[in-house]
Amino acid sequence: MAQEVKSLSMTEVIKAKRKATVLAPSQLACLSKLPTINLTAGCAHECLYCYARSYSQNPGQGRVTLYANTLEKLRDELPRKRKRPKAVYFSPSSDVFQPVPEVLDLAYDVFEYLFSNEIGVALLTKGRIPAQHMSLLCANASLVQAGIGLTTLREELLKVFEPRTAPPQVRLLQAKMLVEAGVSTRIRIDPILPGLMDDAQGLEALLKAVASIGIKHVAVSTAFLRPPIIRMLKGHVRNKRVLHVLLSHYESGPILTMNGAGTSVIVPPAPIRKKIYARVKQIAQRHGIATSICACKNGDLANGSCHIAGDWLGEPEARRQRFLFDSLESVRRQE
Numbered sequence: 001m002a003q004e005v006k007s008l009s010m011t012e013v014i015k016a017k018r019k020a021t022v023l024a025p026s027q028l029a030c031l032s033k034l035p036t037i038n039l040t041a042g043c044a045h046e047c048l049y050c051y052a053r054s055y056s057q058n059p060g061q062g063r064v065t066l067y068a069n070t071l072e073k074l075r076d077e078l079p080r081k082r083k084r085p086k087a088v089y090f091s092p093s094s095d096v097f098q099p100v101p102e103v104l105d106l107a108y109d110v111f112e113y114l115f116s117n118e119i120g121v122a123l124l125t126k127g128r129i130p131a132q133h134m135s136l137l138c139a140n141a142s143l144v145q146a147g148i149g150l151t152t153l154r155e156e157l158l159k160v161f162e163p164r165t166a167p168p169q170v171r172l173l174q175a176k177m178l179v180e181a182g183v184s185t186r187i188r189i190d191p192i193l194p195g196l197m198d199d200a201q202g203l204e205a206l207l208k209a210v211a212s213i214g215i216k217h218v219a220v221s222t223a224f225l226r227p228p229i230i231r232m233l234k235g236h237v238r239n240k241r242v243l244h245v246l247l248s249h250y251e252s253g254p255i256l257t258m259n260g261a262g263t264s265v266i267v268p269p270a271p272i273r274k275k276i277y278a279r280v281k282q283i284a285q286r287h288g289i290a291t292s293i294c295a296c297k298n299g300d301l302a303n304g305s306c307h308i309a310g311d312w313l314g315e316p317e318a319r320r321q322r323f324l325f326d327s328l329e330s331v332r333r334q335e
């Protein structure tokens with residue numbers, strides 16, 4: 001892999017040439033319908049709970065590997081596809097709006113190319129969307145389905161666990177701009193850190209703010225842990241009480257297999273998760289918001305889709321999926 005190293009003020013960018021196919025499907029069941037693109041390995045947001053930090057291709061703290069030839073490869077790959085994708089998802093293991101100029105420039109060019117080919121963009125971000133990118137997304141509203149990740153309004157917690165993401169009020173404002181432009185937009189309350197972000201007061205403030213900007217759907221999940229994530233948390237969370245509160249919720253938690261990916265993860269015990277999801281659902285309902293539980297990370301409690309990548313199915317298929325999901329839900333309620 002040809003590499004060129006360039007230093008930025010906070011994040012070192014390693015430019016690399018991607019050899020593998022750009023439009024690769026994700027192993028996760030909820031992302032299996034769309035091709036996905038990671039513009040980088042590693043993510044400058046450096047969330048402490050991020051599963052992708054333990055991936056072998058992650059270049060480590062303070063660095064990202066930028067796949068600089070992504071657009072070039074896409075231009076070569078797309079015309080040769082027999083069936084063009086309806087949309088592309090950004091990104092399964094990085095954030096497309098991470099605060100690195102080279103990443104943002106490439107994201108703009110790739111979005112522009114996809115839109116010019118009538119291909120949609122599904123995205124999930126916790127980052128700051130630059131004005132130029134926001135204008136491009138809004139101008140192509142019918143081709144965009146956006147998810148904004150936001151678990152709490154408490155900045156003191158976000159500063160510890162998501163040190164370089166956009167502040168909550170910025171994320172809400174961005175979601176509002178997208179909604180007003182006609183972009184299908186959801187808020188993703190994931191990952192909720194149990195014991196820290198699941199109290200009724202905090203959720204009430206969050207969901208009230210979410211409702212006030214016209215959001216009608218949230219997806220929810222608690223955080224899952226794996227040994228490298230636990231090591232990361234122990235190494236970086238200075239407040240030992242906060243660390244203890246969080247980890248104590250996983251002490252007797254089961255090990256689940258993530259739906260589709262086959263990865264084993266530690267989750268809080270089912271009664272704890274059920275209680276948290278019921279609380280979110282109840283508060284959300286009061287504010288006129290529908291809730292989906294992420295089934296990939298809660299295979300023992302939920303099924304159906306949390307629409308992490310939006311809803312790009314044709315109406316008949318979407319109706320069929322809704323019917324299946326509703327039937328399963330009613331069977332579960334009777335049990």
Ligand code: SF4
Pocket residue numbers: 043044045046047049050051052093094095126
């Ligand atoms: S924004 Fe997403 S991909 Fe980036 S560090 Fe945070 S959790 Fe990981």
